[in-house]
Amino acid sequence: MAKPDQKIATLGEKLSSLEPPQRSKIPVILLLSVAIGLLAAFVANSPMIGLGGFSLCAAILALLAASIRNQQHLLIRFDRHGFMSGLKLSQKTAVFDGSNIYHFGLANKIGAVPLGALVSALRSEGYRIVCFFDANIYFTLRENHAFQKDGRRFSIRILQNVFELNPDEIYIVPTSYQADGFVIESLAHLPISFAVTNDRFRDYEKEYGFLAADNQWRKGVKIQGRQLNLYQHKFKNPLVVK
Numbered sequence: 001m002a003k004p005d006q007k008i009a010t011l012g013e014k015l016s017s018l019e020p021p022q023r024s025k026i027p028v029i030l031l032l033s034v035a036i037g038l039l040a041a042f043v044a045n046s047p048m049i050g051l052g053g054f055s056l057c058a059a060i061l062a063l064l065a066a067s068i069r070n071q072q073h074l075l076i077r078f079d080r081h082g083f084m085s086g087l088k089l090s091q092k093t094a095v096f097d098g099s100n101i102y103h104f105g106l107a108n109k110i111g112a113v114p115l116g117a118l119v120s121a122l123r124s125e126g127y128r129i130v131c132f133f134d135a136n137i138y139f140t141l142r143e144n145h146a147f148q149k150d151g152r153r154f155s156i157r158i159l160q161n162v163f164e165l166n167p168d169e170i171y172i173v174p175t176s177y178q179a180d181g182f183v184i185e186s187l188a189h190l191p192i193s194f195a196v197t198n199d200r201f202r203d204y205e206k207e208y209g210f211l212a213a214d215n216q217w218r219k220g221v222k223i224q225g226r227q228l229n230l231y232q233h234k235f236k237n238p239l240v241v242k
Contacts, residue, residue, distance in 0.1 A: 012085025014189055015073040074177070075185055081156075083168040087128065087190065094122045095186045096131040097197030098163070099179055102140070104198055104221055110241055112146060114221055116164045117228055117239050118196060125236065129169040130186060132179040133159065137172065184208055187217050194219050196230065 008014045075084050087093065098115060105114040119129050138154040141147055146162050156170050173179050183195050184204055198220045205211045219230040228239040 009088060009090070010085060011087040011089065011189060012076060014089065015076055015085075018073065073185075075182060075189070078174050078177075079171065081167060081170070084130070084171070087130070089191055091128050091192065092126065093186075093190050093193040094119075094127040094129055095183055095190070095193055095195045096129065097179060097183050097195060097199060098131040098133040099137055099140070100197045100199050101221060102137070102163075106144060108223055111144065112162045113241050114223075114228055116162075117241065118221065118230070119163065119165060119169070121235050121237075121239055122196075129165070130171060131163070131165055131169050132171050132173060132182045132186075134179045135173060135175040135177075180204065184211070193217075194232075196221065 008017060079085070096115065096119065101115040101118070102112060105111045108114070115131075119131065123129055138158060141158065141162060142149060147158050156167055156172070159165055159170050159172075160167065171182065173182050180199065180201055181204075183197065184201060187193055187195055188208060188210070195218050197218060200214050200218065201208075201211050210217060215232055219233045222229050222231065223241065226241050228241050229235075
C-alpha cells in the first residue's frame with residue numbers, strides 16, 4: 001500500500017484529491033443564478049420572471065451538486081455517520097469485515113462473541129476500528145436471535161449493543177453493494193491498516209494487486225480450544241471465549 005503524502009493528513013483529504021475538481025463550479029453557477037434572475041426581472045420588469053430565471057438556474061445547480069455527490073468516492077458517499085473522512089492516515093486501523101466475522105462466530109456456536117472480543121482487544125492496543133457490515137446484517141441478527149424484536153426500526157444501536165461497538169466504528173454498506181469492496185478500498189487508501197476477515201477476496205485480485213500477498217493485509221480469525229486468535233498477530237493478553 002502507498003506511503004502517506006505528508007501534506008495530506010486524513011482519508012477525506014486523500015480521496016478528495018482523487019476526485020475531478022468540479023466543486024469550484026458551484027459558487028460560479030450560484031452567482032450566475034442570482035445575476036440572471038436579477039437581469040430577467042429588470043428587463044421584463046417582472047419579479048415573477050426574475051424568480052423563474054433564478055429557479056431554473058438553481059435547479060441546474062442542484063443537478064450539478066447531485067452529480068458531484070455521485071462522483072465522490074464510495075467510502076465517503078455512503079458514510080451515513082460522517083466519520084470516514086476524518087480518519088488520520090498516520091493512525092493504525094483495523095478494518096473489520098463485520099458480517100464475515102459474525103458468521104464465523106455463528107459457525108462456531110458463539111455468535112457475536114468473536115467480533116466483540118477482537119474489537120475490544122485491538123481497540124485497547126491503540127487501533128482505530130472500522131467495522132463494515134452488509135446491509136442485511138439486521139435481518140441476520142434477528143434470524144439468529146441476537147436481539148429481541150420489539151417493533152422498532154433497525155438502528156445502529158442494535159449493532160452497538162450486540163457487538164459493543166461505538167457509533168463511529170460502524171459502517172453499513174448500501175443494499176446494492178457488498179462490504180468486501182469497502183473493506184478493500186479502505187485498505188488501499190489507509191497506509192497503516194489491515195483487515196480482520198477470513199475472506200481472501202480472490203475475486204478482486206486482478207483489480208487490487210496487493211491482495212495476492214494476503215499475509216501482508218489480512219489477519220484471519222481462528223479458535224484453538226477456547227482461545228480466540230488472529231493469524232499474523234499476537235495479542236498481549238489471551239482472548240478466552242466462554
